[in-house]
Amino acid sequence: MATKKKSAAKGAPCAVRTAGDPAIDRELLHSMLLQRRFEEKTGEAYALGKIGGFCHLYIGQEAVSTGIIGQLRADDYVIGTYRDHGQALARGITPRAVMAELFGRIDGCSRGKGGSMHLFDRNANFLGGHGIVGSHVPLAAGVGFAIKYRGGDQVCICFMGDSVVNIGAFHEALNMAALWKLPVLFVIENNRYGMGTAVERAAAVDDLSKRADGYTGMDGIVVDGMDVHAVRDAACKAIERARTESRPSLLEVRTYRFRGHSMSDAVSGTYRSKDELDEYQAYDPVFSLRDAMVLASTMTVAEWEAMEKEVAAIVQDAWDFADASPEPPAAALYEDVLVDTTS
């Protein structure tokens, strides 16, 4: 058993910019708040038995989804892991469609056939939602390959956790992305733990951005993932690089999750201490932005309360919609195994 050592990858202290376009900041805050309150509701639904199986909440990581996805065009592509609710919402999949999917109903974005870990929406170019660690990283490279094959300037964002860097598929995909100059942003959401294993216990080099050094032409960048403006700026540069030079990037976005790995996991007290959790609450991406905006007078307390109320109504509406949506009929069991078309 390795002795615990201090990781170089500790999240940077919060440095929220106070100067920002108020209109954009309001959108960012709204998006993050929606994800936050939606995920809190999801936790409640799970405890009530309305959601089954595995459920991985995005609470604490909202700046990453919001900061990156907000910079995309509609014809860009997003793919990620099983911790996908926040990203799906940031990409514009409706709260109704996401909640209905979590509840396993036919109006879910995957028609109730996927569940929490397999959110898909072709209209939003949201390619899932994948359950095997690392499995989707070659898929992302494949999307990049297709973009380049057709001479397009779209980009593909590939979200992954900090554990993914240690699995073979990561290496194979990044090697080919660098070799063939594919327009992919590989975004490591480093929340310091792969399930219950701290990054420094799993990775021989725990400065994860350095993995890019093994793939010539790929920039490896560390980003403060608790600061939505920092994420936006880094994303903007990397997206431009992909779009105009067809160069892939590796972003190590240092973030933190305020709940357990999944609904089956304790919030703290096993592999991470309550003290650590409490310390990170000070970097809450949602409330940090709110506080900065109030401080800069770009939003009043009354406006904040109105936003909270509006978001609460959206989330309740999503719950009610999901609850009212029927479960798939028995006949749906055999649908969508194969298509009966040729081209």
Added chain:
Amino acid sequence: MPVITYREALNQALREEMSRDDRVYLMGEEVGVYQGAYKVSKGLLEEFGENRVVDSPIAELGFAGIGVGSAMVGLRPVIEFMTWNFALLAIDQVVNSAAKMLYMSGGQYNVPIVFRGPNGAALQLGAQHSQAFESWLAHIPGIKVCSPGTPYDAKGLLKSAIRDDNPVVFLEGEMLYNTKGEVPEGEYLIPLGKADLKREGSDCTIVTSGKMVLVAMQVADQLAKDGIHLDVLDLLTIRPMDVEAIYASVRKTQRAVVLEEGWELCGIGAQVVDFIQRECFDHLDAPVLRVHQADVPMPYAKGLEKIAKPDAAKTIAAVKQVMYRS
């Protein structure tokens, strides 16, 4: 009618489908500059260029996944595994990505991909280069699995596989690439999911596929001299299996032997026997027997390998046994 090799038949299929649809591309180890590890892709790089005939690093999981991802957004990849033994490294992409994508996305993302390469044993390639994977792959809902044994079948099936909007696993054979057969000029397709009666007779049915089809035809021709006439049913597609063709033959002959390359436990033959006993029980005059590889990893020594493999002699013995003539 022209007589060409199985390899040339595949080459023609690839060339024709790549000319017909510019979304079709080929990726794999040595498919381009090397002209193909088994020369199946000979000349394709020169004709279609390096964007469409892509030499990959040795990274099966990676490039199989690249194929699946590109297929999700509209390309039609043909992913070549140098052999299906190496494809084990990529099985996560075949099973957890390709096969399940349409279902778990609620019908949104189909994956029009072909995974192809040689399957099963050749000569003295040893334990890690000789395995038959039909039963591993045919087990999975969400893909189709083909195994042609002749040049005619190889070309027609590969063209259909490429046009199919689902993932298709295409099992070839090193020992098949040099075999020859008649292949018509001009366009033709063989539909997936339909078996083919390669020989007709009413004494006994042999159900088989892939390179064992050649063994079965040999057996049929030899036994015909002894007055035993066989139906040789070439499955062509393992999944979905043409069970109606199996039933029609066995109801006629009332005896059956299943000839396969793989091992005994949970092999394809076990499934064929289950179908037969369920639907043709009252027609059978004898138990259904199977001929398959010995339950060992493939040995290197020539004599041991010969004992391990299914062959004409073992198949003849099985037929005579179900005919109660041994």
